[in-house]
Amino acid sequence: MSIYFELFVNFGIPLLVLMVAYFVGNAIEKKHFREIRAREEKVHGFPVISFATLPPDWRVGSAELVTGSVVVSLDYFKRIIAGLRGLIGGRVKTYEPLLDRARREAVLRMTEDAKARGYDAVINVRLETSRLANARKDGRGTAGVEMLAFGTAITLT
């Protein structure tokens, strides 16, 4: 009895957590991407540009700084995979979708805010990434990546 119990505690529970992380994490990621695509279609055609020089025929009414941000984290399974990848180097594929969805989410939040409040475009968009400190010294605990998108929302007259 006790040997099986110990086996379960030492290997079974971490394996179970890993499996839950894999399946739930993947489901959450797929759902998030579906949402992002649907929302991106809604703001399609709303000008979001990364420079400040305006086309000569644009007459600007009012301007205001707008921001959008999101903090995301990788699931346990993918963090382990990324850790293994760190041993041999190369492309860390598990992190790419995470950063992609975070960045698109941040831009969407900024754009949706500007659009909902009656602005006509967002110019000079900048994107920033920052890593939040781990909760514990050993590198475990909570870690997240923050994506910030900011720009100047303008109305056209």
Next chain:
Amino acid sequence: MSPESRYPIILSNTETIPGKQIAEFYGLVTGNTVRAKHIGRDIMAGFKNIVGGELKGYTELLQDSRREATERMVEQAQSMGANAVVNVRYATSSIAQGAAELFAYGTAVRVA
């Protein structure tokens, strides 16, 4: 009808306020805030960290902090007599375990 602004003065991350002329420069204005994570939020985020995805508690925490840093910058600009801040930039730095500094800076100006 122009949209209602969230701040009492005009903020922009462009070098000039689009559609307006800069009449006077007042110089650099800054605002910062250092925040630590709430333990309850941290525990929830720890669970969320297993399956990944958005950590809403942290998103809100950082948004609130950034707004506070921006408000401090705006107050400083207003005390100088400015009616706008141009070229606003944000910076974030993790300064200790579980604490982060949010920093906003820009150039206070008077536009006409």
